[in-house]
Amino acid sequence: MTDNIFVYRFNKMTNDELEAISFNEDVYTNEARLTALDILKNRDVNSEAINTTHRALMAEKVAQEKIVIENKPSPTATFIDIENVKSETKPLPKLYSKTLILVISILFSTLFGSVLLILNLKKTGHSKARKLVFLFSVCYLFVPFILITSFNLDPNVALLANVLGGYILTEYFWNQYIGKNTEYKRLDWAKPVLIMLAITIPLAYIVLKSGGAL
Numbered sequence: 001m002t003d004n005i006f007v008y009r010f011n012k013m014t015n016d017e018l019e020a021i022s023f024n025e026d027v028y029t030n031e032a033r034l035t036a037l038d039i040l041k042n043r044d045v046n047s048e049a050i051n052t053t054h055r056a057l058m059a060e061k062v063a064q065e066k067i068v069i070e071n072k073p074s075p076t077a078t079f080i081d082i083e084n085v086k087s088e089t090k091p092l093p094k095l096y097s098k099t100l101i102l103v104i105s106i107l108f109s110t111l112f113g114s115v116l117l118i119l120n121l122k123k124t125g126h127s128k129a130r131k132l133v134f135l136f137s138v139c140y141l142f143v144p145f146i147l148i149t150s151f152n153l154d155p156n157v158a159l160l161a162n163v164l165g166g167y168i169l170t171e172y173f174w175n176q177y178i179g180k181n182t183e184y185k186r187l188d189w190a191k192p193v194l195i196m197l198a199i200t201i202p203l204a205y206i207v208l209k210s211g212g213a214l
Helices: 015-022 030-042 050-070 073-087 098-107 108-122 125-139 142-151 159-178 189-211
Strands: none
Touching: 015 030, 015 125, 030 050, 030 108, 050 189, 073 142, 098 108, 098 159, 098 189, 108 125, 108 159, 125 142, 125 189
């Protein structure tokens, strides 16, 4: 197996995570995908899709190495080659930022923050992680209610629960599946915030109206 920057991190991943990387050519480079496939095959995880993709990437790698050997650049061509490499680099994924997810979780609810994280996980090809985040956010909805009713706590404890939920989404789920140091382009925050305001304002009005506050 090729020794590269991906090996150490990929060796810690599950087979499902490696398969998601292997088949996600929109986000990951061929080198990263081939590394993930090598690790899967070393673990005796073989399928028609894995073997076919592995053969295709190996053939492409061999062809590229042959071209490099046959066309070694001269010193005067170094600058041009660097520019070509940069132009062929995979574009960075467009994701909602960790900060936005944390703020949304605190101001609205952990459920809303999880929606943004699930959209990010969809773009990075982590289908299993999306299900885990969804289950966590649904179960976490009941945490403030249970704490307040069981221990007769101040209702403001719900805000602290939102803070904790937001940190779990960004510091555990994000770091575990997207990667703590993953580079990405930030998506604009305005659209999701406006959508959440459009949902929460009418609900808040109904609750206050029914409670006699308005």
